[in-house]
Amino acid sequence: MIRRASPRVAGYAALTAIGLVAALAVRRPELAVLVAPFALILAVGLRNAGDPKVEVELALEADRVLEGGEVDAEIAVRAATGVDRLELFFDLPPGMEVADGDDAVALRLHGDEERPISLRLRPVRWGLYDVGEVEVRARDVLRLVVWERRFRHSTRLKAYPKEEAVRRILAPVETQAFTGSEVARTKGDGIEYADIRDYVPGDRLRSINWRASARKDDLVVNERHPERNTDVVLFVDSFADVRQGDRSTLDDAVRAAATLATRYLDRRDRVGLVAFGGILRWLQPGMGLTQRFRLIETVLETDIEPTYTWRDVNRIPPRILPPKALVLALTPLVDPRYVAALEDLRARGFDLVVVEVDPVGLVEPGRDEIEALAFRLWLLERDVLRSRLQGLGIAVARWGDDVSLEAALEGVRTYRRYARLARV
Amino acid sequence: MTEVGARVVLVALVVLVASLVLGWAPLLPAALVLLGSVYAAQLYADDARLDGAAPLFAAGLYVTAELGYWSLEERERAEAAPGEGLRRLAIVALLGLVALLAAGSLLALADILTTRGLAVDFLGAAAAAAALLAVVLLARRQPES
Numbered sequence: 001m002i003r004r005a006s007p008r009v010a011g012y013a014a015l016t017a018i019g020l021v022a023a024l025a026v027r028r029p030e031l032a033v034l035v036a037p038f039a040l041i042l043a044v045g046l047r048n049a050g051d052p053k054v055e056v057e058l059a060l061e062a063d064r065v066l067e068g069g070e071v072d073a074e075i076a077v078r079a080a081t082g083v084d085r086l087e088l089f090f091d092l093p094p095g096m097e098v099a100d101g102d103d104a105v106a107l108r109l110h111g112d113e114e115r116p117i118s119l120r121l122r123p124v125r126w127g128l129y130d131v132g133e134v135e136v137r138a139r140d141v142l143r144l145v146v147w148e149r150r151f152r153h154s155t156r157l158k159a160y161p162k163e164e165a166v167r168r169i170l171a172p173v174e175t176q177a178f179t180g181s182e183v184a185r186t187k188g189d190g191i192e193y194a195d196i197r198d199y200v201p202g203d204r205l206r207s208i209n210w211r212a213s214a215r216k217d218d219l220v221v222n223e224r225h226p227e228r229n230t231d232v233v234l235f236v237d238s239f240a241d242v243r244q245g246d247r248s249t250l251d252d253a254v255r256a257a258a259t260l261a262t263r264y265l266d267r268r269d270r271v272g273l274v275a276f277g278g279i280l281r282w283l284q285p286g287m288g289l290t291q292r293f294r295l296i297e298t299v300l301e302t303d304i305e306p307t308y309t310w311r312d313v314n315r316i317p318p319r320i321l322p323p324k325a326l327v328l329a330l331t332p333l334v335d336p337r338y339v340a341a342l343e344d345l346r347a348r349g350f351d352l353v354v355v356e357v358d359p360v361g362l363v364e365p366g367r368d369e370i371e372a373l374a375f376r377l378w379l380l381e382r383d384v385l386r387s388r389l390q391g392l393g394i395a396v397a398r399w400g401d402d403v404s405l406e407a408a409l410e411g412v413r414t415y416r417r418y419a420r421l422a423r424v
Numbered sequence: 425m426t427e428v429g430a431r432v433v434l435v436a437l438v439v440l441v442a443s444l445v446l447g448w449a450p451l452l453p454a455a456l457v458l459l460g461s462v463y464a465a466q467l468y469a470d471d472a473r474l475d476g477a478a479p480l481f482a483a484g485l486y487v488t489a490e491l492g493y494w495s496l497e498e499r500e501r502a503e504a505a506p507g508e509g510l511r512r513l514a515i516v517a518l519l520g521l522v523a524l525l526a527a528g529s530l531l532a533l534a535d536i537l538t539t540r541g542l543a544v545d546f547l548g549a550a551a552a553a554a555a556l557l558a559v560v561l562l563a564r565r566q567p568e569s
Binding site: 011024033043046102139 | 449450452453456457460463464467468474475478479481482483485486489493494496497500501502503504505508515519522523526527530531534538548549552553555556558559560562
């Protein structure tokens with residue numbers, strides 16, 4: 001522990017020195033008597049101030065919690081020697097708050113005593129939190145010496161993003177080869193009725209449509225659509241973040257990504273992730289519970305890394321973007337590099353849907369006339385950009401203050417049902 | 425003289441309050457020096473042989489300093505357990521009593537020694553210098569990590 005003198009030492013030493021010099025100067029012993037207690041306390045206190053031996057350990061009840069949820073933290077404070085006053089300050093990272101308890105406490109510990117302190121922590125935002133930093137300050141009984149030490153424990157808490165309410169998700173245009181929950185456009189073994197055709201040797205008896213066969217006077221069999229899985233790639237824009245107060249487009253995009261990933265994985269689809277920005281992060285499409293945790297933990301690391309370099313989709317390994325995959329782009333549509341990447345993906349024939357995390361509500365319209373005009377121009381530019389993307393056959397869903405994610409996806413579903421896919 | 429003393433005491437109180445309100449510890453000894461200087465001036469003006477109230481002044485000054493520094497420490501946001509404040513108050517009272525006893529003993533010693541001539545004066549000066557040196561040496565002890 002680092003030892004330093006408290007402000008008392010300088011004060012008492014100064015008073016002692018001034019009193020003794022004054023006593024000699026004016027030849028009055030009373031002035032020496034006046035400062036004698038200060039000298040005595042200094043001499044005794046500094047002589048007897050032994051270094052305290054303190055250990056602090058922090059343990060969390062769980063290493064994963066949902067954002068806004070609470071997790072118990074137990075701090076064990078052990079002192080090998082007695083400490084008259086031990087102050088503990090829990091240095092919480094930004095975004096983490098104390099839900100119950102005090103993040104600064106003072107204790108008195110006897111020798112070989114252990115004292116547990118309970119705290120309840122709450123992450124207000126999703127992310128990775130290192131919560132192990134505790135600053136300890138010990139004082140002796142005469143308050144002349146202060147010992148300080150910072151304990152750092154590698155206790156990491158993962159705050160998972162809260163899920164948005166989405167009941168129906170988007171179905172990709174194409175399905176993959178494995179069994180899943182999506183009715184394929186092709187014909188094969190399945191449950192959903194597709195068509196009838198003439199019987200050919202080798203057809204199973206159970207697929208014969210007896211009513212149609214009786215009408216036609218020849219054997220007719222039912223054809224069905226098979227249930228297949230799909231590949232979905234969540235393409236998160238991490239070039240730019242529009243933030244105001246507690247709200248941010250990146251936070252919303254990550255929440256949407258986590259929600260969609262969970263929904264698609266629940267239907268046995270393969271889901272992958274690309275965080276496209278200053279740092280390129282990706283996760284190969286996969287399925288199952290393990291993939292869900294992998295996806296969410298990858299998405300937690302997503303952050304805005306400023307960069308001025310141009311990035312294009314050539315940097316993404318081909319296995320991350322499998323053919324026939326539905327690419328769901330989550331973006332505020334403010335960075336031209338990301339928009340260029342979207343156009344590039346569309347040009348390569350990917351089934352692409354843009355979920356626009358609308359940043360308009362987070363931007364001040366401007367105080368004066370010029371700023372208000374600039375704001376209106378910016379809105380017009382955004383409209384033009386949306387039209388351009390839709391012209392390329394990309395469905396754009398606006399998700400903002402007044403539109404829920406489910407409503408935005410419903411709009412895309414309608415667009416995709418009626419709009420002809422443009423082949424570029 | 426009394427009027428000037430009262431004004432200096434008033435200034436000392438203002439400095440003390442400013443130190444506590446601003447949370448600036450170096451102002452606290454300055455307020456105590458001002459209070460001590462009033463007492464010194466009073467002693468100089470009265471020119472009495474030895475003031476028997478000096479231990480009381482010493483203890484009062486010490487308790488004032490302790491309470492002042494305690495008040496400054498309480499600005500820390502770490503809150504102590506209930507009952508710790510009373511315990512600290514008892515410690516300060518005990519230290520005040522120790523200060524009173526120590527100052528009284530020193531005054532009694534000074535009373536004996538002031539009647540013994542120049543050699544004892546030198547001895548007293550040497551003791552004062554040694555005490556000052558001890559305090560400085562202890563205060564300069566290097567921090568250990």
